[in-house]
Amino acid sequence: xxxxxxxxxxxxxxxxxxxxxxxxxxxxxxxxxxxxxxxxxxxxxxxxxxxxxxxxxxxxxxxxxxxxxxxxxxxxxxxxxxxxxxxxxxxxxxxxxxxxxxxxxxxxxxxxxxxxxxxxxxxxxxxxxxxxxxxxxxxxxxxxxxxxxxxxxxxxxxxxxxxxxxxxxxxxxxxxxxxxxxx
Ligand SMILES: NC(=O)c1ccc[n+]([C@@H]2O[C@H](COP(=O)([O-])OP(=O)(O)OC[C@H]3O[C@@H](n4cnc5c(N)ncnc54)[C@H](O)[C@@H]3O)[C@@H](O)[C@H]2O)c1
Numbered sequence: 427x428x429x430x431x432x433x434x435x436x437x438x439x440x441x442x443x444x445x446x447x448x449x450x451x452x453x454x455x456x457x458x459x460x461x462x463x464x465x466x467x468x469x470x471x472x473x474x475x476x477x478x479x480x481x482x483x484x485x486x487x488x489x490x491x492x493x494x495x496x497x498x499x500x501x502x503x504x505x506x507x508x509x510x511x512x513x514x515x516x517x518x519x520x521x522x523x524x525x526x527x528x529x530x531x532x533x534x535x536x537x538x539x540x541x542x543x544x545x546x547x548x549x550x551x552x553x554x555x556x557x558x559x560x561x562x563x564x565x566x567x568x569x570x571x572x573x574x575x576x577x578x579x580x581x582x583x584x585x586x587x588x589x590x591x592x593x594x595x596x597x598x599x600x601x602x603x604x605x606x607x608x609x
């Protein structure tokens with residue numbers, strides 16, 4: 427039986443890598459999925475393959491995030507989960523990493539995570555249940571912590587809020603959404 431039937435989930439960075447694998451798994455498990463990615467062509471190709479919604483979005487841009495998150499919720503008829511998998515990785519060592527590259531990494535991986543949580547939280551509150559999840563990036567921790575100010579409030583009202591620590595391609599998510607294997 428599909429373990430995520432009825433769930434409506436945004437997956438940022440779903441056009442590639444971990445986000446794409448997570449999107450495939452979530453669709454297999456019956457969730458409605460909206461892929462938010464800056465690469466709209468690749469996002470659309472994945473969405474067409476798995477039966478998801480693709481929305482162009484730059485997670486580092488507040489206006490883009492706000493519009494995309496609201497559009498995703500509208501397309502799915504609500505929102506009760508977010509996977510923050512959009513990210514960039516500078517392959518250079520610290521000596522060769524320019525301030526510009528560092529700033530862009532912070533803008534996407536840290537600010538982007540914060541912006542998506544901030545835009546999604548009120549919609550998840552409306553749903554009455556929810557999960558917000560980030561892939562393991564140490565520089566996302568602060569965004570996560572500031573997001574947790576809101577998450578704690580969600581938790582206090584009986585909603586679920588998971589923490590950093592994602593490994594692999596999302597195989598553990600159904601369990602973390604509160605569903606045991608086979609349950
Ligand atoms: N692959 C790993 O083993 C691993 C391990 C730990 C952490 N991470 C981190 O997790 C994240 C995802 O890794 P991946 O291997 O899936 O990377 P990936 O490059 O395959 O996928 C990242 C996705 O994010 C999207 N993206 C990038 N910038 C964006 C932006 N500004 N707005 C919206 N979308 C944007 C890209 O278009 C791409 O689809 C990265 O930040 C990576 O550093 C990866």
